[in-house]
Amino acid sequence: MTQDELKALVGQAAIQYVVPGEIVGVGTGSTVNQFIAALAAIKDCVPGAVSSSVASTERLQALGIRVFDANEVDEIAVYIDGADEIDGRGCMIKGGGAALTREKIVAAQSRRFVCIADASKRVEVLGGFPLPVEVIPMAMRRIQRQFQALGGSATLRLKDGQPLVTDNGQHILDVRGLAIRDALAFESEVNQWPGVVTVGVFAHQRASVCLLGTAQGVETIRYD
Ligand code: 5RP
Numbered sequence: 723m724t725q726d727e728l729k730a731l732v733g734q735a736a737i738q739y740v741v742p743g744e745i746v747g748v749g750t751g752s753t754v755n756q757f758i759a760a761l762a763a764i765k766d767c768v769p770g771a772v773s774s775s776v777a778s779t780e781r782l783q784a785l786g787i788r789v790f791d792a793n794e795v796d797e798i799a800v801y802i803d804g805a806d807e808i809d810g811r812g813c814m815i816k817g818g819g820a821a822l823t824r825e826k827i828v829a830a831q832s833r834r835f836v837c838i839a840d841a842s843k844r845v846e847v848l849g850g851f852p853l854p855v856e857v858i859p860m861a862m863r864r865i866q867r868q869f870q871a872l873g874g875s876a877t878l879r880l881k882d883g884q885p886l887v888t889d890n891g892q893h894i895l896d897v898r899g900l901a902i903r904d905a906l907a908f909e910s911e912v913n914q915w916p917g918v919v920t921v922g923v924f925a926h927q928r929a930s931v932c933l934l935g936t937a938q939g940v941e942t943i944r945y946d
Contacts, residue, residue: 726752728840728935729804733757735933735940739836741799742767745790747828748782749803750775750821753838757802758782772798774828775821776889792827801832805839805929806851806922812837812929812945813905817854817922820879820888826920829927837929841936848905852896854879854922859893861917866895868915874900892919 723731733756740746740761748754748761748771758778761771762785770788772795773779779789803825805814814837816822829835855876857865862878869876879886879894886894902908905925912921932943 723935723937725840725842729753729838730756731940732838732840732933732935734760736802736836736838737761737764739800739802739834739931740764740768743769744799745769745772745795747772747798747801747803747832748774748778749801749825749828750778751804751819753804753840754778754802755781757838758785758787761785761787772828772831774803774824775819777819777821792831795831798828798832800834800836801829802836802838803829805837805843805924807845807848808837808839808843808929808932809845809848809905811905812932812943813848814924814929815848815851815853815922816924817856817894817920818851820854820856820886820894822854822922823856823888823890823920826924826927829924834930835927837932839932839934841934844934848902848923849900852898853900853902855895855897855912856888856890856892856919857895858917858919859885862893862895865915865917869895869897872900874898890919
C-alpha cells in the first residue's frame with residue numbers, strides 16, 4: 723500500500739472513535755483530510771467540529787460540517803489528529819503543517835486524543851523530524867541561540883521565499899539535531915522560554931490511542 727492509501731485507511735478507521743451526538747475535535751494535515759472526508763459521510767450524527775486550523779475549517783465547512791469556536795465548547799469527547807512522529811509512550815512531534823498551537827489547544831480541551839498515522843511516523847526517540855516551534859518574531863534569534871546551546875540547529879520556515887506566517891500571525895522555527903528522550907521535561911522547559919508560543923512536542927497532550935496504518939492493516943496502540 724502507498725503512504726496515501728495508509729492515510730486513507732486510518733482516516734476511515736478513526737470514525738469509530740467519533741462519539742454520536744458530541745462535537746469532535748479535528749486536527750490538520752493530509753491524514754486528517756482523509757478523516758474529514760470520512761466524517762462527511764456521518765455528519766448528521768454529530769453537531770459539528772472544533773477545528774485546529776483555517777485549512778481544516780474551510781474543508782469541514784465545504785463538506786457541510788458545522789464548525790464551532792473552541793470558546794463555545796467546554797469539553798470535547800475526542801480529538802482526531804495526525805503526527806510527524808510518535809514514540810512508544812504516545813508522545814508526538816507535531817506542527818509539520820504549522821498548526822501546532824491550535825492543535826495543542828484543541829487537544830487540551832479533549833478527553834481523548836486519537837492519533838492517526840502511517841507506519842513511517844512511529845519512532846523510538848523523537849527528534850528525527852525537525853521540531854516545529856511557533857515563535858514571536860522578535861524573539862527568534864534568542865530562541866535560535868537557546869536551541870544551539872542544546873545541540874540543535876533552528877531555521878526559520880519559509881513559504882514562497884518569505885517567512886511563513888501561521889494562522890496566529892507568528893513564525894515557525896524548525897529545529898534539527900535533537901534527540902528528545904524525556905519529552906515531558908523537554909516540553910516543559912522550552913514552553914517557558916520567552917517568545918515561544920508553542921513547542922511541537924506533545925507530551926502533556928500525548929495520544930491516548932494511535933491508529934497506525936501498516937501493510938498488514940490498522941494497528942491499534944493504546945497508551946492509557
Ligand atoms: C500539522 C500537523 C500534522 O498532524 C502533521 O504534520 C502530520 O501531517 P500529515 O498527516 O500530512 O502527515 O501536526 O501541524
